[in-house]
Amino acid sequence: MRGKTAEDLKLLDLLDPVAEAVGYEIVRLRLMGGERNQRRLQIMAERPLLEDGTGGDMNVEDCAKLSRAVSEVLDAADPISGEYTLEVSSPGVDRPLTRLKDFDTYEGYEARLELDRLAEGRKRFRGVLAGVEGDQVAIDLEGEEETALVPFAWIVEAKLVLTDELMKxxxxxxxxxxxxxxQQTSE
Known part of the structure; x- marks a missing residue:
């Protein structure tokens, strides 16, 4: 889910180490647009979440820092044919959930999931995340008594639902x- 196409996945292989080297994690990467339109490389990233609960966010300076680092590698490797625009941003409050660890991190928050196949007669689900069990996402669905387990590999799109609790x-x-x-600037 971090990348949709084979080209996205190749770019992730190239750019993940760059992001990590400057202190960030790529949450999602999408190369959009086709031959007629100028292409757009969209990278959502964040600081790694630390054990004390800090991190996990990005400000404008962070985006600029990552953009410069990624641009250098993209210019040298030239993996994208033609012109493109690079966009680096934070995932935002109602972020996409693209890694298995995201479902653990945001346990207790409401999310929407879309699957690549039917499960219980539907592809879309909404409920409160209940963590991870192995390679499955646990979610308490509206109107269901038992926690549902959804294989992570079946999820094609997942996003937090914007709620007051999430805003807080x-x-x-x-x-x-x-x-x-x-504290860092005063030291």
Whole structure:
């Protein structure tokens, strides 16, 4: 889910080490557009989540830093034919969930899942994330008594639902980041 196409996956192989070297993780990468339209390489990234719960966010300076690092490698390797625009951003509060660990990190928050096949007669599900069991995502679905287990490999799209609780978490993350930045500049 971090990349949709074979070209996306090749770019992830090239750019993951670059992002990690400058202190970030790529959440999602998409190369969009075709022959007629100028292509757009969209990278969503974040700081790794630390054991103390800090990290996991990106500010404008972080985006610029990652953009410069990625641009150098893209210019040297030239893996994309033709012109393209590079966009680097944070995943945002109602972020996509693209890695198995994301479903653990956001346990207790509401999410929407879309599968590549029918399960229980449908492809789309909405519920509260209940963590991960092996390679399966646990989710408490609306109107169901038991927690459903969905194989991660079946999920083609997953996203957090914007709720007051999620907004509060986002505000707390930003506040912790600002406090951490202030402490570092005063030292």
């Amino acid at each position: 978490r986002g505000a707390q993350t930003r506040a912790a980041r600002l406090e951490s930045d202030e």
